[in-house]
Amino acid sequence: MSDPLIIKICGIKTEALLEANAKGVRFFVDSGAFAARREGAAPVDFVSVCQAYRDLADRAAHPELLSVVAPDRVGDRDGTLRLLEAYRTELLSLIDRGVELLVPLQRHVPDKPGDVAYSLADTYRETVRVLGTDRFRCALPARVSVFTESEILEFVRDAQPGRLHLLGIGSSAELPMRLRRLGALRPGLDVTTDACQFRAG
DSSP: OSSSOBBBBOSOOHHHHHHHHHTTOEEEEOOOOHHHHTTTTTOOOOHHHHHHHHHHHHHHGGGEEEEEEOOTTTHHHHHHHHHHHHHHHHHHHHTTOOOOEEOOOOOOOOSSSTOOOOHHHHHHHHHHHHHOOSSSEEESSSSSSOHHHHHHHHHHHHOSSSSEEEEEEOTTTTTHHHHHHHHSSSOOOOOEOOSSSSSSS
């Protein structure tokens, strides 16, 4: 497994990020969808987000050291899949250039009689179908529409993803044990996290 500690970069100018990238530093870049929901702000302009991702990839000496979060609707499986379909061309272009794409898998909550209850593995397979590739890192929300540990373990067992990101989990006390359980279930699984307590000055 990879080091579960990713330093969250706050308030640093693009030029500083690019300079660090040229020295081999990996960066996690969020779309802002979760923050917008939490703060009750206007919906994220994903056209601008994808343009920003593209500009970073264009200018980065090592685009393979950039990890970016795909457009999503927090807590909305179907809305997220529609966004992935809408921005599929832009996202595949980033993948082709070596950028690591983190794709949030959102929970589906049946809200009417006869509605299908999709498992996390079902959502993963539909995401692969929509994007036309599995060359992305699955990202599971850890703060809104949170998946239980048993759901995550079931997903890893059923879908067998190669890469997994736990969104927003930070460096919680239970993280080491969770990583050990994931590793025992699928040896070689590459797991990353964000929202750690460290801040760049």
